[in-house]
Every structure is written in C-alpha cells, then in structure tokens.
Amino acid sequence: MALIRPYGDTLNDGKIQLSFTLPLPCDALGEETAKAFAHKMGIENVSVVHSEALSEGYSYYIVYGTLTHQVDPTSLTVTEVETTAMSKEAIEAYIDTHFDRDLVFIGASTGTDAHTVGIDAIMNMKGYSGHYGLERYKHIKAINLGSQVDNETLLSEALKHQADVILISQTVTQKDVHIQNLTAFIELLEAENVRDDFIVIIGGARINHALAKELGYDAGFGPKKFAFDVASFAVLALHEKKKVN
Amino acid sequence: MKLTLNEDTIRACRTDAKTIVDDLITMIDKHSTVSVERTILRLLGIDGVNDFDIPFVNVLVDHINDHADLSKGVSHYLAAAVKDTKLSPQAIAEKINASTLSLKPYQDVETDMAVLMPYIESTLEAINKQKATRQTFMQSRQTDQPEKYVIVATGNIYEDIEQAKSAAKKGADIIAVIRTTGQSLLDYVPYGATTEGFGGTYATQENFRLMREALDAVSKEEGRYIKLVNYASGLCMPEIAAMGAIERLDMMLNDSLYGIIFRDINMKRTLIDQYFSRVISAYADITINTGEDNYLTTSDAFDHAHTVLASQFINEQFAASAHMKESLMGLGHAYEIDPDMENSFLYELAQAALSKHIFPRAPLKYMPPTKHMTGDIFKGTIQNALFNIAAVSTNQSIHLLGMLTEAIHTPFMSDRALALDNATYIYKAFKDFGADIEFKEDGLMNTRAQDVLSNAKALLDTISEEGLFTTLEKGRFAEISRSPHLGKGLDGVFEKAPSYKNPVIDVLIKQLKEGDTWL
C-alpha cells in the first residue's frame, strides 16, 4: 500500500484546483453551489478564489481545496501498447528477416473527418517532429487515402491492395462522433468476415490504447506517437499472427 | 509602426495576381454549376423542402437535368413557365415536386427574362432593407478597432444562442457559428432549425434567422451592433451567400481556394461558385473572410509565410473581379509560428504588419495560434496573449480570439469569456504601442517582412507563368496537391449553352458597377 494525495507544497496535503461554469447567476447562492459541488467531489476547506458572471444566468468559478480521497497507484493497471518500440532501421531489418515480402499499410482519416495532419504524420515521407513516416521505410508500402474517406471505401481499398495493416485517424470527437464511426468500421469488418485478415490500428489526439481495445481494435496511439511506434507494434503483431496461423 | 518595403514589388505582386485571376475569368464565364442554378432559384424566391426534406431548389434543378437541358440555365425554364402558367416560381417548384407540371415542353421555346424581374426585384428589395437595417444599427456602434471575433459550435442552434449572448455581453463584437463537420460536402442546404451537429451547427436559413434575431436583441441591450458570421463555402457556397444576404449576416467565410485544398472540392466547381457568391456578398455589403491562414496548419508557418501572402493577393483579385469593395475583403492570415522558435514573436509581428501595410483598407482577418496549442491551457493563455499583442499593435480589423482549450474541444462558455477578458486587457495595455514604436530599417523584423514579400513575389511569378490549376496540382499551397479532373462536385459543373442566361447576376453586377468604388 502506498496511498497518496495530490501535492501542493507539503506531501499529501491534497491541494487541488478546479474551474467550472454553473447555470446560475453570479451571487452568494452561486458561490455556495460551487462549494457544494466541491464537497461532493471529496474536497474540503473549499475556497472560491474567483467568481465571475459570464452572462445573466451563467457564472464561472475558480476553486481551491483539500482533496480527502487517497489513491494507491500500485493497485492500478494501465492499458498500454506493450511492445517496445524499435528504430526505423530495426523495423526494416525485422521485416527483412521475418517476412518473405513487403508489408502493406493502408490508412485514412475517415467518416466526415477532414483532418489529415495526424495520419500524414504517421504515413507520409516527411513524417513529424523529425521522425520519418512509413512511406520512407524499406519493405513497407504505405498507401494514404487522405481524409473524409468512408468506411466502405477504406475496406474495399484495403482488400484491393491486400493490406496487412489498416490505419485510421480520428480527430473530431465532439458528441462522440468518432466512437460511432469507429464502431461502424469494426462492425463492417465483422459483417464481411474479414476482421482477422488485418491488424487494425487507430490514432488521434483523443485516442488511446484502452479506447482502441474497448472498441475492438488491435491498438490505439495518441499524441507524441510516431511512425516507428506504430510500425513496431504492427510488425510484431503481424509476426505473432503468422505464427498462430 | 511602419515597415520599409519595396512598393514596386508590391505593385508587381498585384499585377501577377491579376494575370492569374484574369486567366480564369473566361473559364468561369463559360460555365455554371448546379449550386449556381439553385442560387438563382433561391433569389427568385423559392424556399422550402418536400416530404423527403429535399429542398425545392434541388428538386427543380434535378428535374431539369433529368428531363431537359440544364445548360440553358434554370432561368430559361422559369421564365417560360412563369409566362405560360402565370404561377410564381415557388408554385411552379411545388407543382414539379408533385409531378403535376413538367418543364420539358419549355426546352426550346423563346424566352424573355422580363417576366422574372418582379421576383428578382422583390428579393433585392428585401436585401436592401436588411442593408439599411444594418446601417442604422452601425451608426450607434463604437468603432474601436480591432473587432473581437469568437466562435460558437455546440451543434444545437438554441444552445449556440445562449453562448453567443453570453459572449456578446462579455464584449464580443462578432459571433461566428461554425458548421457541423461534413456539411461542406452536402450538395444541398439542410432546412429548418437544427439541434444536432458535430463540431458545429448546420448552416440553415432558419438557423441564420434565429441567431440574427437573438443578436439583434442583444445589440439593442448593449447599444452596439453584434455581427453574425457563417460559412459561404463547400458545395453550396453561393446558395449560402444568398441565404446570408437575405437574413442579414454580416460576414461570410468565403475563400476562392480553401474548398479545393482542404475539402477536395473540384477546382472548377469552387472557382465558379466563389465568383457568384462574392458578387452576392458584394451586393449585400457582407464582408468576406478568406482562408489562406489555414495553409499554416499543414505547412510550417515560418517557411511558408509567403504562400499566405501570395494567396491574399489572389483572393483580393478574385474579389475585385466580383466587384467587391476593398472594405469588404477580410483577407486571412495567422499567428502560427512554432512557439519553440527563437524570436517567434518578432517574426509574427513582422508578418502581421506586412499584411496591414499591403492591404491597408481591407479589414484583415487575423487568426490565433491553433496548431501549436496543446493541452497545456496555461501556456495556451500566454500564446494567446502574445497573439493579442501582435493584433493590437498592428491594428488588425477582425481579431479571432484564441481559446486556451483549442487543442481539446470546441469552446466552452468560460473559454470564450477568458479569451475576451484577455483581449480586453491587452487592448487597454497596448493601446498606443503600435503608434509609438518604429521598426529598425535593417532590423530583424523589417528584413523578415522584405524576405516574405520577395518570396511571395517569386511564387506569384511562377503561378502567373504556370497557371493556378498547375499550382494547385503541384501542391504549392498547404503542400496539398489537387487535380483539375478530380474532386467533389465536378459532376455539377456544366458548360453554358449559347442562349444561357443568369438574370440575377446581370442585375447585381449592373447595380454594383454603378456604385463601383474599388481602387
């Protein structure tokens, strides 16, 4: 057991800050309501350090207090991509020794999503933040279909090119539009009986591995992940799959 | 704060841009699109949808396309049908929808546009009334520049109204309702009040009306006119411009190239559509906001600054060719240099001053940092503060406020309020800063501005030689390449028959020419 609390300036003092808006006028009752919310979150010594009217019926609060809850980090498990990342050269060598052909990665930003910078960062020659994209990898054929690609098109292109890996980028997440779209793609793969034919990986600013697993994908990558992270996971997963078959 | 620039280079850039645009005017003149035709129908007074939610203007254009020859233009058929049936365009549309009337028999008759004039005039009268109302409102408006611009994007028009009212009370001058993802690729305009959108709210005429009504009420309460913005872009660009003119929007996002580059809309389609939409906005006194700032979201802002400037010159000429006054040209640029770069603020200041120097009478639209905003909202506030300083010091006109949560979600009410407070503070603190300092002639900033200008000139030289289509194909803007033979909406482009008429644009241009004040 190693219980801890948030840290202000003394170990386990539990200091915490919050800010939020209430659909109430900015007055004493608003402030009291803000405090009551903090109490319900397990915060004590609540102090509303700032309150401000945003409009007639809306007010904004900044709150400090002491969190009474404690957490034992050692009791938690994390869903993370477990494979260790290899360098570009190591990945190229791995493909060379473990596969008798080049691997095909096909990717797109799907649904109504028009954001391409994320998928381009992973797939295009140039890469991102000094890390080359998959297109530059020896033994990888990278096909980037761009944005606003519907699920059906992505699948038919993947089949046409006999892809090994499908990469999907989702950036717009308002009202869970990405969840709907990603769920629909997995359902499509299952309906066509091809789910096991591909390693399917998702990515985007609000995507993580846990979410990917929950939705039925093989892996998920968020910010600060690059082509080598994705390719490392994919080549190992493909090799695993080959052994099983 | 004035830059020392080579004025001959600036003039040469304009000449290049004019060559680039003139080169496309013939193509634009020779063609029309389904959305242009639907716009004509809207301006003839046709509104509403059928039982399947298909707008009557789409029903009509599809009917002509399927059963007759659309290259003669919808006006041909409407003129003949109005004369023959004595019905209004609206009644004709409804009959066609009910299959109780066909336009096929009118395909080869002689027509006279005069029968349509009363309908056109009645729409123009409504637009002119809106212009007069705007002018009355504006008289009471303090003209402190820049104007604070914020966006609302809840997906639900009624929630948007709450957010917009709150922003106006906090000092916003301009409210933009962002559209839902995917609307730009719809080849029809949705109808009625809507409550379900993703990352934005549907642009519908009823949503425009509801928001304008709410903002008029706030404008009265606050004693200053709050402007409303939407997007005349995507596959329905000119239709939305027309809806905006009718409902008194004050600004429209409207770019000649954005749809091509960022939405993969066919370039012919976009160029033809943007022309008509700009004529409409010019007539309705609607300020356009162009979108070259977006190039810096896919390209590096330091290395590609000149592409933005080159595109501003091109957008300026496209607008001028549509008879738009300079005072309506909200040319876009942005504060997007990587904050990790040394002297990034100096380069940003140089770029902002450069735009202002070159387009002194255009109400420039200045975009905040977006690409390099992260989940660190506290740092984000500082990035926005620096941007605000650049905006005030160089006296930008349309000041899009940055949101501390830019990397996370579309703005919460509190995000907007914090942004407005931040800007208000900096306006005060830096009020006369720009007027009080000078650029060193051989200093970092003046040199940077000169470099960007000469790079823009070189790029414009290349474009005027190779033509804009080739430029787009080569991906010189935003590093995204597009082919003239591909892209969405190409099937909606057609060559006009020799007898083709667009009586609406003829009237608009005639009246604009009478009051032409450009340069």
Ligand code: B12
């Ligand atoms: C650039 C940008 C744009 C550009 C996009 C240009 C282009 N061609 O991509 C333009 C201007 C076109 C744009 C438009 C819109 N945008 Co935008 N945009 C951004 C911005 C500023 C940066 C995004 C970006 O490029 N990040 C850099 C890349 C490299 O990061 P990344 O995508 O996270 O990718 C990394 C990882 O996530 C991962 N990754 C990503 N994809 C994948 C895929 C795989 C398979 C893997 C393994 C990994 C992976 O690897 C990458 C490298 O590490 C963000 C705000 C921000 N600062 O984040 C808003 C933002 C994403 N946009 C937003 C919105 C709402 C829109 C619009 C819908 C607005 C509108 N209503 O019109 C439109 C899009 C319309 C549509 N149909 O989609 C919102 C999304 C809100 C939400 N959470 O839902 C944001 C957060 C801004 C905001 N606060 O409102 N946008």
